Amino acid sequence: MFLFANTTIYIGLAVAIYSLLIITLGISTKNQRLINSGKGGMIALFVCAAMAMLSLFYLLATSQFQYEYVTDYTSSELPIIYKLTALWAGNAGSLLLWTFFLTLYSIMIAFSRKMKGNPMVPYISAILLANAVFFFFILGFVAKPFVLLDTIPIEGKGLNPMLQNPGMIIHPVTLYLGYVGLAVPFAFAMSALILKNVDDFWIKMTRRWTIIAWLFLSLGNIFGGQWAYVELGWGGYWAWDPVENASFMPWLTATAFLHSVMIQERKNMLKIWNISLIIVSYALTLFGTFLVRSGVLTSVHAFANSNLGLYFLIFMGVAVILALYVLMSRYNMLKRSAGEFQSFVSKESSFLINNLLLVGAAFAVFWGTIFPLVSEAVRGTKVTVGLPFFNKVEAPILLSMMFVMAVCPMLAWQRSTIKNLRKNFLIPSILAVAGMVLMIVLGIQKAWAVIGYGVIILLLITHFLEFYRGVKARRKMTKEAPITALYRLMIRNRRRYGGYIVHLGIAFITMGIIGSQNYDLETMKTVSLGQSIELKDYRINYDRLDQKKEGINDIVYADVTVFRDGKKLGTFQPEKVFYGNWEQPSSEVAIISSVKEDLYIVLSAWEDDGKATFVVKVNPMMNWLWFGSFMIVIGALFAVWNGKYGNVTPRYTGVRKEVS
Amino acid sequence: MKNKIYLGLLIIAFIFQGSFFRVEAKEFDYKSAEFKAVASQFACTCGCGQDHYECDPNTCSLTTEFKKDLVGMMKKGWDKDKIREYYVNIYGEEILTAPEKSGFSLTAWAIPFAVLGVAATALFFIIRKWVKRKGKVELITDYQNTEDEVEGEILSSMIDEERKKYL
Numbered sequence: 001m002f003l004f005a006n007t008t009i010y011i012g013l014a015v016a017i018y019s020l021l022i023i024t025l026g027i028s029t030k031n032q033r034l035i036n037s038g039k040g041g042m043i044a045l046f047v048c049a050a051m052a053m054l055s056l057f058y059l060l061a062t063s064q065f066q067y068e069y070v071t072d073y074t075s076s077e078l079p080i081i082y083k084l085t086a087l088w089a090g091n092a093g094s095l096l097l098w099t100f101f102l103t104l105y106s107i108m109i110a111f112s113r114k115m116k117g118n119p120m121v122p123y124i125s126a127i128l129l130a131n132a133v134f135f136f137f138i139l140g141f142v143a144k145p146f147v148l149l150d151t152i153p154i155e156g157k158g159l160n161p162m163l164q165n166p167g168m169i170i171h172p173v174t175l176y177l178g179y180v181g182l183a184v185p186f187a188f189a190m191s192a193l194i195l196k197n198v199d200d201f202w203i204k205m206t207r208r209w210t211i212i213a214w215l216f217l218s219l220g221n222i223f224g225g226q227w228a229y230v231e232l233g234w235g236g237y238w239a240w241d242p243v244e245n246a247s248f249m250p251w252l253t254a255t256a257f258l259h260s261v262m263i264q265e266r267k268n269m270l271k272i273w274n275i276s277l278i279i280v281s282y283a284l285t286l287f288g289t290f291l292v293r294s295g296v297l298t299s300v301h302a303f304a305n306s307n308l309g310l311y312f313l314i315f316m317g318v319a320v321i322l323a324l325y326v327l328m329s330r331y332n333m334l335k336r337s338a339g340e341f342q343s344f345v346s347k348e349s350s351f352l353i354n355n356l357l358l359v360g361a362a363f364a365v366f367w368g369t370i371f372p373l374v375s376e377a378v379r380g381t382k383v384t385v386g387l388p389f390f391n392k393v394e395a396p397i398l399l400s401m402m403f404v405m406a407v408c409p410m411l412a413w414q415r416s417t418i419k420n421l422r423k424n425f426l427i428p429s430i431l432a433v434a435g436m437v438l439m440i441v442l443g444i445q446k447a448w449a450v451i452g453y454g455v456i457i458l459l460l461i462t463h464f465l466e467f468y469r470g471v472k473a474r475r476k477m478t479k480e481a482p483i484t485a486l487y488r489l490m491i492r493n494r495r496r497y498g499g500y501i502v503h504l505g506i507a508f509i510t511m512g513i514i515g516s517q518n519y520d521l522e523t524m525k526t527v528s529l530g531q532s533i534e535l536k537d538y539r540i541n542y543d544r545l546d547q548k549k550e551g552i553n554d555i556v557y558a559d560v561t562v563f564r565d566g567k568k569l570g571t572f573q574p575e576k577v578f579y580g581n582w583e584q585p586s587s588e589v590a591i592i593s594s595v596k597e598d599l600y601i602v603l604s605a606w607e608d609d610g611k612a613t614f615v616v617k618v619n620p621m622m623n624w625l626w627f628g629s630f631m632i633v634i635g636a637l638f639a640v641w642n643g644k645y646g647n648v649t650p651r652y653t654g655v656r657k658e659v660s
Numbered sequence: 661m662k663n664k665i666y667l668g669l670l671i672i673a674f675i676f677q678g679s680f681f682r683v684e685a686k687e688f689d690y691k692s693a694e695f696k697a698v699a700s701q702f703a704c705t706c707g708c709g710q711d712h713y714e715c716d717p718n719t720c721s722l723t724t725e726f727k728k729d730l731v732g733m734m735k736k737g738w739d740k741d742k743i744r745e746y747y748v749n750i751y752g753e754e755i756l757t758a759p760e761k762s763g764f765s766l767t768a769w770a771i772p773f774a775v776l777g778v779a780a781t782a783l784f785f786i787i788r789k790w791v792k793r794k795g796k797v798e799l800i801t802d803y804q805n806t807e808d809e810v811e812g813e814i815l816s817s818m819i820d821e822e823r824k825k826y827l
Contacts, residue, residue, distance in 0.1 A: 234714050241709060341790040349787055356779055364772035371759065371768045379764055384703045386711065386757035393772050477815070524691035584719060605718050615691055 012048030167227030175220030181213025233587035246288025343415030498639025508628025515621030552580025
């Protein structure tokens with residue numbers, strides 16, 4: 001097994017190098033046979049990555065502790081699902097997963113029906129193969145997944161209990177699918193530049209792949225937040241940790257690209273900017289990995305510190321320099337086709353402001369993340385840049401972004417006149433201001449909350465009007481029933497209405513964030529058996545403290561009965577788990593969820609006489625956040641779905657070459 | 661008489677001793693908003709990556725002592741700025757969860773907005789340049805409102821659908 005597993009990696013490296021060279025040679029000599037050989041190599045590469053994955057799955061599932069990775073991340077009593085998911089618990093395994101996804105995406109593109117006969121294929125393949133060479137090199141020489149130990153331990157070290165959660169099964173997978181996914185638009189962009197062709201086909205394909213990567217990045221962040229909320233016992237979901245920032249930055253720049261590409265599509269403008277956004281998004285995925293794996297910054301995401309990060313930094317540097325070289329060499333071609341704007345107030349302008357704010361937000365995150373290093377380099381003091389900084393800096397930028405999001409759908413392309421603005425915005429603005437006044441009257445007086453919710457009211461109204469006017473216009477011509485008209489309107493304009501669903505999802509998430517950040521309540525109390533804790537409308541009766549054993553773990557739990565306004569909601573069991581093979585205990589919280597708020601109960605400590613200390617938290621509007629996340633996924637899927645109407649990828653019309 | 665007064669005071673003290681004790685031993689709420697304002701300013705150095713408000717005293721002995729010291733200072737009437745100043749004087753800026761808004765650290769706060777400001781100004785001039793260029797070349801067509809646009813899109817998609825049906 002040892003030989004087989006390692007062979008998959010080294011043969012993979014050899015095949016990746018061969019395929020890259022042969023495809024490059026095929027491109028330069030215009031020899032289709034060489035290209036075909038390289039494409040065959042890509043299948044072999046995928047098989048190698050898949051075999052390596054299967055080998056590691058097998059070793060983990062059968063607890064082969066002679067392997068360092070199996071010993072480090074599993075133990076024999078671990079449930080089979082977590083034995084398998086331990087594959088992405090450490091450096092080597094997670095990079096193997098990354099490599100697997102990369103080879104999977106590569107063959108999906110190289111052998112895609114839409115790409116058949118397309119001269120971009122060899123270029124895209126070569127770029128993705130260059131990535132594959134790097135990853136197989138890392139797996140072969142830096143982070144090796146199949147290392148044998150000198151002595152075979154009887155038992156493994158076990159998996160970090162924090163990672164034994166359904167959220168953790170899926171969070172890294174989605175995140176890596178997002179990270180790897182951004183390599184695809186990058187490869188498309190570079191190929192288009194090399195072929196001197198940035199046409200409709202390029203836009204459609206690149207945008208589609210960016211939406212897919214964006215969707216997975218969104219899912220990765222959402223699952224991560226959900227996991228933190230349920231598993232970590234601190235009642236929060238986002239801590240602006242460097243690793244979280246690392247995945248948020250490419251999300252912001254990819255979002256910016258998805259909007260600005262519409263200007264390229266409509267007006268044939270911003271080509272340089274769009275390609276730069278793709279390069280930046282791709283580079284940020286590598287930069288994030290560098291941050292996570294190098295140990296230069298303190299993070300709760302505990303990947304072992306190694307020189308792995310340095311390799312990523314070097315690879316990122318090389319990739320960015322080459323990409324910029326290609327971009328500069330095509331500068332005149334891209335600049336030549338620049339168009340014009342008709343007015344300051346137009347949809348085009350609002351997209352540019354959207355880009356300014358999104359990229360500005362990404363820069364602020366980047367600056368905050370690296371500032372400890374800057375500070376240390378300049379004056380020798382490594383300051384901490386944590387949650388208070390990011391909340392203060394990002395809040396105004398992202399709130400402005402929400403405002404642009406609210407206004408943009410109602411602005412006309414080309415130009416919006418005063419008459420147009422009045423017609424579209426007078427009523428929504430009046431309603432938003434009325435809503436803000438009502439909030440103040442009702443006692444919501446925190447400035448951020450009032451402004452934030454006011455902007456969201458505006459957003460909800462403008463988006464409703466978009467749907468309403470669309471249905472009305474359709475019904476005028478077709479006399480369809482309203483629901484039929486809405487359905488047909490949406491499936492015939494998937495991208496537009498999918499985008500609006502995503503906007504609504506973002507609005508719900510924002511409402512959840514504003515509510516939970518500004519109006520949360522928390523208390524920590526020590527109570528004797530039979531006593532109760534009161535917080536807001538809740539009364540929590542402490543009924544019992546007991547202990548149980550589950551496998552090798554000891555669990556201390558408390559029975560608490562929760563009442564709201566005197567009405568019994570039920571009995572719940574917050575727990576503290578002590579692991580047989582892990583030093584740190586963890587809290588299993590009790591969450592009583594409703595549309596309005598979550599009651600979050602943590603059993604913090606206890607004494608011999610039965611007294612127990614509880615942390616009780618009321619987190620308003622948490623379900624709004626999760627519902628918004630769900631809408632984002634639905635919206636993105638709706639937009640990217642290959643429907644019957646209006647989503648046809650145009651034929652490639654660019655430069656023809658002899659090889660494809 | 662004097663003895664009677666002393667005895668009376670002793671009895672009163674005896675009667676109310678319970679309440680004195682209760683006042684003394686009254687539990688401090690480490691999750692109160694007042695404590696959050698103070699403790700969330702300081703980063704815990706146990707490696708948890710959290711601040712002293714969030715860090716769990718059951719798993720971190722460092723934060724237990726730190727929290728007690730903070731409560732002591734709060735009881736002395738120190739406000740959050742004074743407590744912050746006290747710790748910065750001892751440990752330096754490293755102990756804070758966010759950089760100071762003075763000296764070199766001010767750049768952490770200012771640069772994002774400065775960059776945004778410069779980029780916004782540049783964007784303004786770029787759009788102005790594009791608008792001017794257009795204005796000279798072409799007569800401005802009448803505005804196109806959203807409703808017309810939606811109708812246009814629907815119409816073109818319906819034509820497209822018909823075309824697919826028959827061609």
